[in-house]
Amino acid sequence: MIIGAPAHDPFERDRGGPATPLLTVKGLLKHFPIRGGALGRVQAHVRAVDGVDFEVMKGETLGVVGESGCGKSTTARLLLSLIDPTAGEVFFDGMKVGSPELSLKEFRRQTQMVFQDSYSSLNPRLTIEASIAFAPQVHGVPKREAVARARDLLARVGLDPVRFAGRYPHELSGGQRQRVNIARALALQPRLVLLDEAVSALDKSVEAQVLNLLMDLKDEFGLTYLFISHDLNVVRFISDRVMVMYLGQVAEIGPSDVVFDRACHPYTTALLSSMPSIDPDHRTMEAPLAGDPPNPINPPSGCRFHTRCSFVEQVCSSVQPRLTEAGPQHEAACLMVVPGSGHSKAPVGTGVAA
Amino acid sequence: MSAVDIRDLRVTFGGVVRAVDGVTLSIERGEVVALIGESGSGKSVTLRSLMRLHPPRATKMEGTIAVEGRDVLAMTPRALADYRGPIVSMIFQEPLLALDPVYTVGEQIMEIILRHEKVSRKEARARALALFERVRIPSPERRLDAYPHEMSGGMRQRAMIALALACRPKVLLADEPTTALDATVQIQILLLLRELQRDLGLSIIFVTHDLGAAVEVADRIAVMYAGRIVEEGTARELIRNPRHPYTIGLLKSRAHGVMEKGTRLDAIPGAPPDLARLPPGCSFAPRCAAAIESCQIEQPPSFVVEGGHRARCFRWKDAPAQLGAQALGAA
Amino acid sequence: MAALAQHTLAAPAPAEKADGYWIGVWRRLRRDPVAMVALAVIVALILMAILAPYLAPADPLRGQSLRRLRPIGTAGFPLGTDELGRDMLSRLIWGARLSLFMGITPVILAFFVGSAIGITAGYAGGRVGTVIMRTIDVFYAFPSVLLAVALSGALGSGTGNALVSLTVVFVPQIARVAEAVTTQVRQRDYVEAARASGAGPVTIVRVHVLGNVLGPIFVYATSLISVSMILASGLSFLGLGVQPPNPEWGLMLNTLRTAIYVQPWLAALPGVMIFFTSIAFNLLADGLRNAMDVKQ
Numbered sequence: 017m018i019i020g021a022p023a024h025d026p027f028e029r030d031r032g033g034p035a036t037p038l039l040t041v042k043g044l045l046k047h048f049p050i051r052g053g054a055l056g057r058v059q060a061h062v063r064a065v066d067g068v069d070f071e072v073m074k075g076e077t078l079g080v081v082g083e084s085g086c087g088k089s090t091t092a093r094l095l096l097s098l099i100d101p102t103a104g105e106v107f108f109d110g111m112k113v114g115s116p117e118l119s120l121k122e123f124r125r126q127t128q129m130v131f132q133d134s135y136s137s138l139n140p141r142l143t144i145e146a147s148i149a150f151a152p153q154v155h156g157v158p159k160r161e162a163v164a165r166a167r168d169l170l171a172r173v174g175l176d177p178v179r180f181a182g183r184y185p186h187e188l189s190g191g192q193r194q195r196v197n198i199a200r201a202l203a204l205q206p207r208l209v210l211l212d213e214a215v216s217a218l219d220k221s222v223e224a225q226v227l228n229l230l231m232d233l234k235d236e237f238g239l240t241y242l243f244i245s246h247d248l249n250v251v252r253f254i255s256d257r258v259m260v261m262y263l264g265q266v267a268e269i270g271p272s273d274v275v276f277d278r279a280c281h282p283y284t285t286a287l288l289s290s291m292p293s294i295d296p297d298h299r300t301m302e303a304p305l306a307g308d309p310p311n312p313i314n315p316p317s318g319c320r321f322h323t324r325c326s327f328v329e330q331v332c333s334s335v336q337p338r339l340t341e342a343g344p345q346h347e348a349a350c351l352m353v354v355p356g357s358g359h360s361k362a363p364v365g366t367g368v369a370a
Numbered sequence: 371m372s373a374v375d376i377r378d379l380r381v382t383f384g385g386v387v388r389a390v391d392g393v394t395l396s397i398e399r400g401e402v403v404a405l406i407g408e409s410g411s412g413k414s415v416t417l418r419s420l421m422r423l424h425p426p427r428a429t430k431m432e433g434t435i436a437v438e439g440r441d442v443l444a445m446t447p448r449a450l451a452d453y454r455g456p457i458v459s460m461i462f463q464e465p466l467l468a469l470d471p472v473y474t475v476g477e478q479i480m481e482i483i484l485r486h487e488k489v490s491r492k493e494a495r496a497r498a499l500a501l502f503e504r505v506r507i508p509s510p511e512r513r514l515d516a517y518p519h520e521m522s523g524g525m526r527q528r529a530m531i532a533l534a535l536a537c538r539p540k541v542l543l544a545d546e547p548t549t550a551l552d553a554t555v556q557i558q559i560l561l562l563l564r565e566l567q568r569d570l571g572l573s574i575i576f577v578t579h580d581l582g583a584a585v586e587v588a589d590r591i592a593v594m595y596a597g598r599i600v601e602e603g604t605a606r607e608l609i610r611n612p613r614h615p616y617t618i619g620l621l622k623s624r625a626h627g628v629m630e631k632g633t634r635l636d637a638i639p640g641a642p643p644d645l646a647r648l649p650p651g652c653s654f655a656p657r658c659a660a661a662i663e664s665c666q667i668e669q670p671p672s673f674v675v676e677g678g679h680r681a682r683c684f685r686w687k688d689a690p691a692q693l694g695a696q697a698l699g700a701a
Numbered sequence: 702m703a704a705l706a707q708h709t710l711a712a713p714a715p716a717e718k719a720d721g722y723w724i725g726v727w728r729r730l731r732r733d734p735v736a737m738v739a740l741a742v743i744v745a746l747i748l749m750a751i752l753a754p755y756l757a758p759a760d761p762l763r764g765q766s767l768r769r770l771r772p773i774g775t776a777g778f779p780l781g782t783d784e785l786g787r788d789m790l791s792r793l794i795w796g797a798r799l800s801l802f803m804g805i806t807p808v809i810l811a812f813f814v815g816s817a818i819g820i821t822a823g824y825a826g827g828r829v830g831t832v833i834m835r836t837i838d839v840f841y842a843f844p845s846v847l848l849a850v851a852l853s854g855a856l857g858s859g860t861g862n863a864l865v866s867l868t869v870v871f872v873p874q875i876a877r878v879a880e881a882v883t884t885q886v887r888q889r890d891y892v893e894a895a896r897a898s899g900a901g902p903v904t905i906v907r908v909h910v911l912g913n914v915l916g917p918i919f920v921y922a923t924s925l926i927s928v929s930m931i932l933a934s935g936l937s938f939l940g941l942g943v944q945p946p947n948p949e950w951g952l953m954l955n956t957l958r959t960a961i962y963v964q965p966w967l968a969a970l971p972g973v974m975i976f977f978t979s980i981a982f983n984l985l986a987d988g989l990r991n992a993m994d995v996k997q
Binding site for chain 2: 083084190191219220225227231246250286290292294296301304307311
Binding site: 093133137140151197 | 722889890891893894895896897898899900901904908909912913
């Protein structure tokens with residue numbers, strides 16, 4: 017057996033122990049310059065990710081939700097240094113990424129990503145077996161062993177290696193290709209897998225199969241997931257904790273059931289009630305929000321959500337709310353949660369029920 | 371007379387790919403019908419057939435399509451030009467591809483009105499403005515002079531709806547119009563479509579893969595699988611009392627809020643069939659847990675469950691119990 | 702492993718071993734009648750060039766002043782004779798050698814040089830890519846005919862110099878296409894995924910980029926062969942390329958132009974050869990482009 021299957025860390029790579037978060041992100045910032053004019057001078061910045069902090073605990077699934085332009089996909093790419101952050105630090109199991117303790121290459125070996133577009137994420141000119149075996153070979157695994165590992169993984173994701181190993185991506189269906197992408201991500205035996213809208217492009221009946229597969233693999237290989245999706249039902253189903261993003265910032269973060277049932281941030285509430293009801297007797301009568309999300313080039317001042325919020329007050333346009341504890345493990349960036357913020361619905365005084 | 375009456379429509383591409391395989395569907399005036407299904411189920415092909423948008427050389431269309439009493443498949447190119455717009459118009463998933471990037475949205479709406487009706491430019495502009503107000507575009511006067519790329523996603527979708535309504539069509543065809551939109555914008559567009567249907571008496575055919583969106587807008591839902599309508603009925607009947615194992619499977623495989631942590635989803639096994647090599651019997655039989663021998667051999671006819679509720683399944687009476695569909699009614 | 706059984710797909714697709722990419726391209730190309738005719742013409746021309754000593758009925762260099770400019774269909778000279786009384790048929794057959802050589806060689810050379818430059822610029826991107834591509838653009842700014850004539854003129858006449866100047870003409874064009882295709886491929890998720898797995902740029906280019914960009918560049922290069930042939934003929938026509946008495950279609954066109962009023966059909970023959978050859982290469986390039994387009 018090439019790949020071990022215990023539910024705990026198979027390589028005893030766990031250095032910090034269960035209390036140390038697997039991933040800690042501090043002050044992550046990415047501003048894309050917009051050049052214009054004849055001289056190509058920087059005219060403005062897209063504030064794609066604008067000061068994001070969060071942690072992912074070992075063995076958990078953190079769901080990330082938000083609308084287009086909220087920075088959820090950029091965050092994933094920043095984590096893997098596929099694009100260079102403007103500022104911010106990433107710690108993996110207590111070690112700073114890019115420090116002598118943990119090189120970027122080693123971090124990338126332990127953190128893998130599955131993309132949304134199953135077709136574009138496979139090299140059309142490689143057989144799927146070669147695609148899966150590529151990464152281990154980069155890390156010095158001999159070809160023969162890498163191929164054996166690839167075939168083993170194909171079987172694990174439900175594709176018979178005898179039938180599929182030699183095929184090319186265009187000969188597979190979307191669901192099968194996404195299984196290949198998952199196998200490819202697992203080929204390096206990572207501890208953290210970033211799933212960027214990994215099931216969003218799949219048909220509903222196939223989506224359920226892949227979600228089940230993801231849950232099985234998580235148990236089997238002791239994985240930790242960062243699950244990015246716009247589909248709140250799916251996120252609720254798969255996540256232990258949920259992070260809601262709005263215009264490059266974290267609006268709310270907390271245990272999945274708490275966020276879904278007792279959301280504190282008005283944006284989370286609006287997002288939740290925007291979901292189609294699938295109950296013909298209780299159809300949505302009024303849209304919870306009007307208009308589109310604002311442009312991240314010039315985000316609104318103060319609280320970024322104040323232009324669309326139904327609880328908006330004067331103070332919201334000038335004061336930017338910080339993530340504030342709203343319950344156990346539950347934080348929200350809304351002035352209605354920040355004690356003494358000046359919002360009429362804010363808790364009085366300084367103490368928050370902890 | 372129904373607004374749209376499709377009888378035994380068969381669409382074949384390149385002589386082999388049978389994309390639509392005997393679809394019969396009628397839509398009353400002022401009714402919203404959702405066609406739902408996965409990619410390759412034939413839902414979009416059916417919709418495009420109503421507009422005759424398929425390349426005529428590579429496509430074979432059989433059966434009849436009558437829209438407002440006109441025989442669509444027999445139309446000459448000239449008749450088609452008069453038909454597209456004033457009788458039937460269409461909105462698409464990606465407005466940026468459907469709108470012309472080099473003209474302002476206002477110009478495009480005026481152009482369509484002027485092409486079909488003898489009105490002055492001033493009148494056409496007034497009509498365009500009224501349409502923008504109708505689809506609730508804020509500061510419509512200014513937005514008429516905007517180019518498509520200058521608008522946000524939701525605004526563009528509203529502009530495309532305005533464009534589709536320019537010649538006061540009787541039937542609106544919507545091809546996944548909310549799929550590419552954010553959740554908070556999607557619900558706005560769904561509500562707008564419902565409002566337009568109510569106020570203008572439009573008949574709408576709404577194609578989607580999202581059961582939730584279908585329930586939000588549709589009076590009736592038709593579920594398609596491998597080129598056939600496998601079940602149709604009112605939205606309520608279909609959600610509360612599904613009869614076809616595929617419909618039941620779709621409903622059961624949905625991740626939804628009340629699930630226990632760690633439960634597995636009830637996924638439909640396997641993948642949709644190859645349309646060039648359809649099985650002789652029921653196309654869903656290879657994936658169906660309730661399939662019996664006759665499902666493999668013979669195509670099930672459309673059984674009437676009750677009123678307009680029909681299912682193409684030999685086992686429509688007992689399959690729901692076997693597949694545990696009762697639990698759905700409560701959810 | 703018990704859970705695995707539930708995932709295994711029940712799709713009834715038969716087990717099949719996939720064909721390689723190029724086998725698929727060939728299968729699709731074979732179904733394209735136009736491309737196949739073009740390919741047949743090209744193969745025939747190449748065979749004609751190789752087998753010239755056996756095919757040509759007469760010596761292409763020896764003429765007799767007594768039988769100059771005989772019309773097409775003259776006994777013993779099925780395609781007539783040229784202005785020095787040499788057998789046209791033999792000269793056209795021998796001419797295929799130099800003409801094809803002058804048409805294909807610069808493109809092959811430029812394919813290697815241009816691809817290397819373009820792929821480097823495309824994959825590096827950013828400032829490095831910009832500097833390389835702006836330098837290339839300087840060459841690109843000149844019309845290709847002008848550039849070829851100027852370079853040949855500066856280097857002096859002769860086959861070798863003509864080859865060099867034609868190569869220089871094509872390098873920027875191929876580099877541009879290579880850069881564009883590489884930039885596209887670089888943004889694909891599989892390249893991102895390869896970066897995310899810790900692979901270095903050289904490995905990524907070798908495994909993931911080359912295979913996906915060489916095809917399209919090759920197709921573009923094939924379409925340049927016709928241009929190259931015409932330019933080479935043009936250089937010869939101007940006296941800058943192949944030197945008389947060597948048979949080359951462009952040069953023949955030049956020397957026969959004086960006979961255009963006397964024997965117009967005869968004078969047009971080398972032009973006809975150039976025309977058909979370049980059309981054949983262009984049609985083959987079109988067919989290849991379609992055949993290489995893998996749809997989902």
